[in-house]
Amino acid sequence: MIKLRQITKLYKPNTYALHCVDLHIKDKEFVSIIGQSGTGKTTLIRLLTAEEKPTKGQLIVGGWDITRIHRRDVPILRRQIGVIYQDFKLLNQKTIFENIAFALQVCGTSRSTINKVVPQVLRIVGLESKISRYPWQLSGGEQQRVGIARALIHHPKILLADEPTGNLDSINTREIIALLKKINELGTTVMLVTHDKDVVNLLKKRVVTLDQGRVVSDQKVGRYML
Amino acid sequence: MLTFFRVLKFALQDFYRNFWLTLVTVSVLVLALFSVNVLITLKSVSDSIIDNVHKRVDINVMLVSDTTEAEVTNFRTFVSNIPEVAEAGFLSKDAVMEEFKQNNIDNPDIQAAIEELDTNPFNDTIVIKAVNTDDYDLILQKIIASEYSTLIDNNDFSDPQKIISFVQSVSHKVERFGLFIACLFGLIAFLIVFNTIRVTIYTHKEEIGVMRLVGATNWFIRMPFILASALYAFVSLLINVGLIYLFINLLSPYLDTFLADYNFDLAAYFNHNFWLIFGLEFILVVVLTVLSSAFAIRRYLKV
Ligand SMILES: Nc1ncnc2c1ncn2[C@@H]1O[C@H](COP(=O)(O)OP(=O)(O)OP(=O)(O)O)[C@@H](O)[C@H]1O
Numbered sequence: 001m002i003k004l005r006q007i008t009k010l011y012k013p014n015t016y017a018l019h020c021v022d023l024h025i026k027d028k029e030f031v032s033i034i035g036q037s038g039t040g041k042t043t044l045i046r047l048l049t050a051e052e053k054p055t056k057g058q059l060i061v062g063g064w065d066i067t068r069i070h071r072r073d074v075p076i077l078r079r080q081i082g083v084i085y086q087d088f089k090l091l092n093q094k095t096i097f098e099n100i101a102f103a104l105q106v107c108g109t110s111r112s113t114i115n116k117v118v119p120q121v122l123r124i125v126g127l128e129s130k131i132s133r134y135p136w137q138l139s140g141g142e143q144q145r146v147g148i149a150r151a152l153i154h155h156p157k158i159l160l161a162d163e164p165t166g167n168l169d170s171i172n173t174r175e176i177i178a179l180l181k182k183i184n185e186l187g188t189t190v191m192l193v194t195h196d197k198d199v200v201n202l203l204k205k206r207v208v209t210l211d212q213g214r215v216v217s218d219q220k221v222g223r224y225m226l
Numbered sequence: 227m228l229t230f231f232r233v234l235k236f237a238l239q240d241f242y243r244n245f246w247l248t249l250v251t252v253s254v255l256v257l258a259l260f261s262v263n264v265l266i267t268l269k270s271v272s273d274s275i276i277d278n279v280h281k282r283v284d285i286n287v288m289l290v291s292d293t294t295e296a297e298v299t300n301f302r303t304f305v306s307n308i309p310e311v312a313e314a315g316f317l318s319k320d321a322v323m324e325e326f327k328q329n330n331i332d333n334p335d336i337q338a339a340i341e342e343l344d345t346n347p348f349n350d351t352i353v354i355k356a357v358n359t360d361d362y363d364l365i366l367q368k369i370i371a372s373e374y375s376t377l378i379d380n381n382d383f384s385d386p387q388k389i390i391s392f393v394q395s396v397s398h399k400v401e402r403f404g405l406f407i408a409c410l411f412g413l414i415a416f417l418i419v420f421n422t423i424r425v426t427i428y429t430h431k432e433e434i435g436v437m438r439l440v441g442a443t444n445w446f447i448r449m450p451f452i453l454a455s456a457l458y459a460f461v462s463l464l465i466n467v468g469l470i471y472l473f474i475n476l477l478s479p480y481l482d483t484f485l486a487d488y489n490f491d492l493a494a495y496f497n498h499n500f501w502l503i504f505g506l507e508f509i510l511v512v513v514l515t516v517l518s519s520a521f522a523i524r525r526y527l528k529v
C-alpha cells in the first residue's frame with residue numbers, strides 16, 4: 001500500500017530529516033512509527049500527503065507513484081488518505097456536524113449526501129449524540145474522535161495519525177487507540193506516529209523505529225525500546 | 227454548478243463577516259470610480275461648450291460703407307472659393323441693425339439710443355463659416371492678403387478663437403489633473419484590495435489549512451477570494467451609479483443656468499451613454515480588483 005524506496009528528505013541547508021529510508025507497508029497493516037523528537041516522523045507523514053516532496057528516492061501510495069506528483073493531483077491524493085493530528089485541527093466556530101460537513105462541501109459533495117454521510121461516520125466514532133456541539137464543548141478525546149470521523153469521510157484506504165494521543169490522558173488515549181484498531185480491522189491501513197510507550201506495548205503490532213532520519217529497527221510485533 | 231454556488235456562498239460570507247474591511251475597500255473603490263466619473267462629466271461639459279462655440283462662431287467681416295454691390299458679389303465668390311470655407315453668407319446693414327435690436331430687446335437704454343440715430347451705424351457684413359474652426363486664422367490671412375482687403379472695415383476678428391482656446395486650455399488642465407487623481411485612486415484601490423484579500427486569507431488560515439487537508443482543489447480554495455474581489459467591484463459600481471445620479475440631480479440646476487446657452491443636459495448624457503460608461507468602468511474595476519487579489523493570493527496563499 002505504501003512503498004518508500006531510498007527516500008531522502010533534505011531541508012536546506014543541511015538537515016537530513018529522512019535519510020535513505022526503505023519502508024514497505026502492506027494493505028490493511030497497522031504500523032507504529034516511533035523515535036525521538038526530530039527524527040523525521042512528521043516529515044514522513046508530510047511526504048505521504050504531498051505537503052513536501054522527497055529530495056531523492058521513490059514514493060508509491062496504492063500503486064500510484066507520487067514522487068513527482070503534479071500540484072493538480074494533490075487533492076485527489078488527499079481524498080484517499082485520512083490524516084489526524086495531535087492538535088485535532090477542528091474549526092472552533094463550526095459545530096461537529098459542520099466541521100465534518102465542511103470537508104465534504106469543499107470537495108463538491110451534494111447537500112443530501114452530506115446529510116446522510118455525516119451522521120454515519122459520527123456513529124462509527126460514537127459521537128452521534130453530540131452532533132450539534134462545538135469543539136470547545138467536547139473533551140480532548142471526543143475532539144480527536146471528531147478528527148478521526150473527518151479523516152474517514154472520504155473512505156480513505158490509508159489513515160495517517162501524527163501523535164493523535166499526544167494531548168490526551170491515558171483513558172482517552174486507550175479509547176482512541178481502540179478506535180484506530182477498529183478502523184484498521186474494518187480494512188484501512190493505519191500508520192501511527194507516537195511517543196507513547198504504553199500505546200506501542202498495548203498494540204502488539206508492527207513497530208518501525210526511526211533515529212536521525214534512518215530506520216534503525218523494524219519489528220513484526222514491536223515493543224517500545226528507546 | 228453546485229461548487230460554484232458554494233464558492234459564491236463562501237465569498238459572500240467573507241463579505242459581511244469582515245464588515246469594516248469591506249466598508250473601507252468599497253469606499254475606496256467608489257472614490258476611484260467617482261473621480262473617473264467627475265472626469266467624464268468635466269470632459270463632456272467642456273466638449274459641449276467647445277462644440278457649441280464652434281458652431282456659433284462665424285467670422286463677421288464688416289464691409290466699408292461705400293462698397294458696391296458688384297464688389298460684394300465678387301468678394302463673396304472669392305471667399306466661397308477658399309477651400310477651408312464652408313459658407314459665406316451676406317447680411318445687409320439693415321439686417322445687422324435688426325439683429326442688434328433683437329439681441330438687445332430687453333435693454334431700454336440701447337433701444338432708446340437706436341431710436342435717436344438718423345443713420346444706420348452698421349455696415350453690410352459677410353458671415354463666414356469655416357469647415358473646421360481651427361482654420362479661422364488661415365481664412366482671415368487669405369482674405370487680408372487678397373485684393374479685397376481694402377473692403378474690410380473691422381480690425382478685430384479673434385474673439386471666438388480666444389474663447390475656444392481658453393476653454394480648451396482650462397479643460398486640458400482639468401483633464402490632466404483629473405486623470406492624475408483617478409490614477410492615484412486607482413493605485414490606492416489596488417493596494418487596499420490587495421491588503422483586504424491578504425487579511426481575509428490570514429483570518430481564514432485555519433479553514434484554508436483544513437480545506438487542503440481534506441483535499442479541496444486549488445480552484446475551490448482560491449476562487450472565493452477572487453469572487454469576493456469581483457463582488458467588491460460590483461457593489462462599488464452600484465453605489466457609484468447611485469451616487470452619480472444623485473450628484474447630477476444636485477448639480478444640474480446650477481449647471482443648467484451656467485450652460486443655458488449650450489443646451490447641455492448632463493443626465494441625458496449619462497443616460498445615453500449608460501452602458502458604455504458604466505460597463506467600461508465595471509470592466510476596469512473588476513480587472514483592477516481581480517488582478518490585485520490574484521497578486522495577494524499568489525503571495526499569501528501557498529498551495
Ligand atoms: N520546514 C522545515 N524546514 C527545515 N527543517 C525542518 C522543517 N521541518 C522539519 N525540519 C527538521 O527536520 C527534522 C525532522 O523533523 P520532524 O518534524 O519530522 O521530526 P519529528 O520526528 O516529527 O519530531 P517530533 O517527535 O518532535 O514531532 C528536524 O530536525 C526538524 O528540525
Ligand SMILES: [Mg+2]
Binds near residue numbers: 041042043162
Ligand atoms: Mg512530529
